[in-house]
Amino acid sequence: MQPFAEKLRLNGNGLKRRAVDVLQVNLGRYCNLACTHCHVEAGPARQEMMSRENVDAVLRFLGGTAIPTLDITGGAPELHGEFNYLVESARGLGRHVMDRCNLTVIFEPGKKYLPEFFRRHQVELVCSLPCYSIDNVDKQRGKGTFDASIRALQMLNQIGYGQPDNGLVLDLVYNPVAPHLPPPQEKLEQDYKRILFEEFGIVFNRLLCLTNMPITRYATHLKLRGEYEPYMALLEGSFNAATVDQVMCRNLISVGWDGGIYDCDFNQMLDLPITNGEKRLHIASLTLDQLVQPAIKIGDHCYGCTAGAGSSCGGSLI
Numbered sequence: 001m002q003p004f005a006e007k008l009r010l011n012g013n014g015l016k017r018r019a020v021d022v023l024q025v026n027l028g029r030y031c032n033l034a035c036t037h038c039h040v041e042a043g044p045a046r047q048e049m050m051s052r053e054n055v056d057a058v059l060r061f062l063g064g065t066a067i068p069t070l071d072i073t074g075g076a077p078e079l080h081g082e083f084n085y086l087v088e089s090a091r092g093l094g095r096h097v098m099d100r101c102n103l104t105v106i107f108e109p110g111k112k113y114l115p116e117f118f119r120r121h122q123v124e125l126v127c128s129l130p131c132y133s134i135d136n137v138d139k140q141r142g143k144g145t146f147d148a149s150i151r152a153l154q155m156l157n158q159i160g161y162g163q164p165d166n167g168l169v170l171d172l173v174y175n176p177v178a179p180h181l182p183p184p185q186e187k188l189e190q191d192y193k194r195i196l197f198e199e200f201g202i203v204f205n206r207l208l209c210l211t212n213m214p215i216t217r218y219a220t221h222l223k224l225r226g227e228y229e230p231y232m233a234l235l236e237g238s239f240n241a242a243t244v245d246q247v248m249c250r251n252l253i254s255v256g257w258d259g260g261i262y263d264c265d266f267n268q269m270l271d272l273p274i275t276n277g278e279k280r281l282h283i284a285s286l287t288l289d290q291l292v293q294p295a296i297k298i299g300d301h302c303y304g305c306t307a308g309a310g311s312s313c314g315g316s317l318i
């Protein structure tokens with residue numbers, strides 16, 4: 001395999017950070033699900049959670065900048081004890097808040113207030129639903145997940161989420177169940193919209209297509225099936241130089257549960273921190289100036305963002 005760095009160089013591309021306009025915060029690895037494709041390796045047994053001290057450091061940093069968007073992820077971030085505090089405080093700072101929600105979390109004990117909480121704070125919801133078929137969703141995310149997700153979407157629709165123009169944005173996330181690239185996003189969105197409305201009366205705003213990242217749990221899953229090498233070859237062979245300008249590490253930074261700073265959530269999981277010399281940057285002392293110099297840490301996993309139509313937390317890139 002041609003190393004990603006070499007591929008970039010040969011295609012005349014660099015990967016330089018622009019102004020940061022999304023602060024993505026990973027509150028921890030605890031989750032009520034344990035999906036096969038999860039690059040966070042999240043699950044019910046994980047205990048890593050961001051401390052209140054680091055949540056306050058995130059808010060201090062955010063308040064000292066003009067970064068417009070706070071993007072909260074996990075694990076299941078809503079199961080973190082400081083989730084409400086973080087959302088309310090960021091909204092108090094006038095920032096747009098996004099929550100990466102697995103939908104089923106709404107049915108966890110003590111969480112039925114969540115839809116109304118989201119609505120009150122105009123939280124943009126980005127919700128995983130890797131297929132409109134029960135078999136595919138339950139295979140990837142666990143038995144019963146599809147039914148719970150559908151019920152959650154119906155509840156969110158009832159309070160206004162998913163309509164055009166009322167500010168209550170409900171996006172769905174597709175990722176392939178098998179080791180292939182996502183199909184074209186626009187066409188799949190039409191299929192999702194038609195089928196979810198016809199069968200369940202569900203509406204939503206956008207479908208975001210994500211490529212599964214061949215790292216951590218998903219890499220193990222592929223290796224056990226002898227599918228890792230072919231999948232990496234598919235990603236490399238599908239490299240699309242036109243996506244490089246849009247990859248998310250150019251305008252986003254990712255904060256880990258322990259306060260460490262990364263180019264993206266994937267680099268966080270691979271323990272590739274942004275450093276100043278040998279020193280790892282930390283949210284408690286971070287300034288935007290510290291992000292100007294360090295190069296984005298790239299590796300062969302970056303083929304996952306640049307294959308085909310490209311992939312990011314915001315869906316396909318081109």
Ligand code: SF4
Binds near residue numbers: 074102
């Ligand atoms: S719901 Fe999300 S965070 Fe939780 S295990 Fe699945 S992919 Fe990972």
Ligand code: SF4
Binds near residue numbers: 296297302
């Ligand atoms: S994996 Fe991270 S560093 Fe690599 S291209 Fe994607 S966003 Fe950028």
